Amino acid sequence: MHNQIVSAKTMRAMDAQTCKLHAMTGLALMERAGRAIFSKLSTTKPWCETRPLIVCGPGNNGGDGLVVAEALLLAGMDVSVCLVSEDQHLSTENRQVYERLKDRVHRIQRSEDIEWLKQQISCHDWILEALFGIGLTRPIEGVFKAVVALLNASGKSIVSIDLPAGLHTDSGQVLGMAVNATETWAIQAFKFGHFLADGKDYCGRLDCVDVGIVPVETPWLHQCLTEEDFLGRFPMRKQNVHKYHFGHVLVFGGDTSMMGAPVLSALASMRGGAGLASIVMPEQLRSAYTFSQPEIMIKTYCFEALPETIGELDEKELSIFGPGLGKKTPAYEQVIEHIMQQPRPLIIDADGLHYAKRWRSELLGKPYVVITPHGGEFNRFFDLSSRQDNDVIATVETLMQDTEAILVLKGPVTLVVRSGRACWIPFGSSVLAKAGTGDVLSGLIAARAAVNTSLFDATCEAVALHAQAGKCIERRHGREGLVASDLLAVMHTAFRSLHDGTE
Structure with missing residues (x-):
């Protein structure tokens, strides 16, 4: 459905149904999402003409970011990638992509490790942020807090995948602190948090990337209507x-x-x-x-x-x-x-x-x-x-x-x-x-x-x-x-x- 708005629960149900209907693994769905983001990135100015720093988290949103990084590297682009996680735990799909890229990915596990990130920010043109997406339900803390603070203070343009890190998916409330994105590229559907409470202030310009995830039936249809949806609905008077x-x-x-x-x-x-x-x-x-x-x-x-x-x-x-x-x-x-x-x-x-x-x-x-x-x-x-x-x-x-x-x-x-x-x-x-x-x-x-x-x-x-x-x-x-x-x-x-x- 064009411009649909969903909750985190509905989005997860859509992911599961897509995997079931198409006999896909979670990794295959992640790779599809990452390739769709890469396709948009590689054809959209100014992002396609400049050098990105990709900052990933330990979950599936971070896995999406790693897939994008892999596609950019295969295309011969000069990118740097870091994976932020306070312990060795990564989601199953994230780890599978990480194992393919680990020689090109810098790990950040403690606040003391972010000196590398400071240096990389200074020599890159913009930042692709994939720390949490819809997965965050508690306030940002520890090394993630230090990373978000650094991104916000960087002065660089930031594109967030699905949802800026620190923004609650369903309420739009800031969970302690949040990435102040220049643009946010929602995966398949907008989320309530893009629009409620602090969402509009933190998401920047919103866009939606179609990755072929199938909808699920819900009692209510929530739909975002943009200016483009109204073009032609105000005809000149006869x-x-x-x-x-x-x-x-x-x-x-x-x-x-x-x-x-x-x-x-x-x-x-x-x-x-x-x-x-x-x-x-x-x-x-x-x-x-x-x-x-x-x-x-x-x-x-x-x-x-x-x-x-x-x-x-x-x-x-x-x-x-x-x-x-x-x-x-x-x-x-x-x-x-x-x-x-x-x-x-x-x-x-x-x-x-x-x-x-x-x-x-x-x-x-x-x-x-x-x-x-x-x-x-x-x-x-x-x-x-x-x-x-x-x-x-x-x-x-x-x-x-x-x-x-x-x-x-x-x-x-x-x-x-x-x-x-x-x-x-x-x-x-x-x-x-x-x-x-x-x-x-x-x-x-x-x-x-x-x-x-x-x-x-x-x-x-x-x-x-x-x-x-x-x-x-x-x-x-x-x-x-x-x-x-x-x-x-x-x-x-x-x-x-x-x-x-x-x-």
Whole structure:
């Protein structure tokens, strides 16, 4: 499966099944992986034009590195290789490759032995790191700690095989310390640790090397969607159209102290392609709306006569419930109860989740509902303590199994989830970690939902557009100085970038 994301347990099951189906030994699979990495390395600049130092560990990840070293040596390349292990123990397959290469491999077993490594780092152009891969489950210590510290202090580019040493495969947590890689080449499938917690900071540029390992059936499919996956999904608008072709977004939001939030959502929906946008608020708040936004219409309603004053949504209308509502008006529970009975796309964001919690079970059963919490809102909506949320993958899978609604779990990597499927969109920027950017995202989801018959696909497209807008700003101005409304100004650029790959 293209761009699949798996746990360490699933990856080991895939290895075992591949060996069984193809009657392969573990050594044969290791050699296949090593040759695939060698093939990528030998055709990818700048790595193919420069001299590498290969640093291997005692397990099968280290064995992959030794196979790469063997292939490079056979190709006549000038490489140096070291094998780090605190004792004589090597995995069976690692030892088999080591025995073929031992005259060319320098062993490092104690911290005092790394003087050789210091000298080699200085006379090589870059480092291929294969210390642990997915095999590490405890903090790095001893000679490995000294080696990782030396690699990080080297100033050299580092390519890690499968996972930077020191990063937990499933959680992305740093186990004491970790290699700060320039690039990470995942073997066959991405791992959860590439994206969670510290993963994005330590993996550098991610790529995946296909080595022919067969997938195994799992209850959930986790898939990484890159910018390339969205190219062509944002076609140019046809000429013979009018505004009602692109939907009317109703933003139920705003409070005396947070009227900017629904404005951001409404404007984002129009920047994202919606034909019309209205802010819908209680009549008593109308005087608090002081913004001058000529594109946005205002509608009001009375809590005492909700069905009559809100009315029924027509087929062109979509709702966003939550931006800037505050949490002090229990009557909003009646508003969400009224809206959610109408089978039109409904995006529940921010404070809207506070009021929607009363109807949680019913909402999760509706295929036209999208909830968009960040981590803290997710915990509160599902009554979780932070301790229960330590394993975010298991938590999401358990809570969203057999549901119809869509979950957008916002974070450094945003997940779009519906029962049995989770799409990870990892190319956003930390410039998005600002108040109001979630309001922009809710507007984009509504806009894409208006023109896409698949609400799940529309939601993924909106998250991608939001992430791309953040990247556009980062490329031009760096990661500091952004406010949420800046995203609106580059939305046309983000569209073009995902349309044809240009800015």
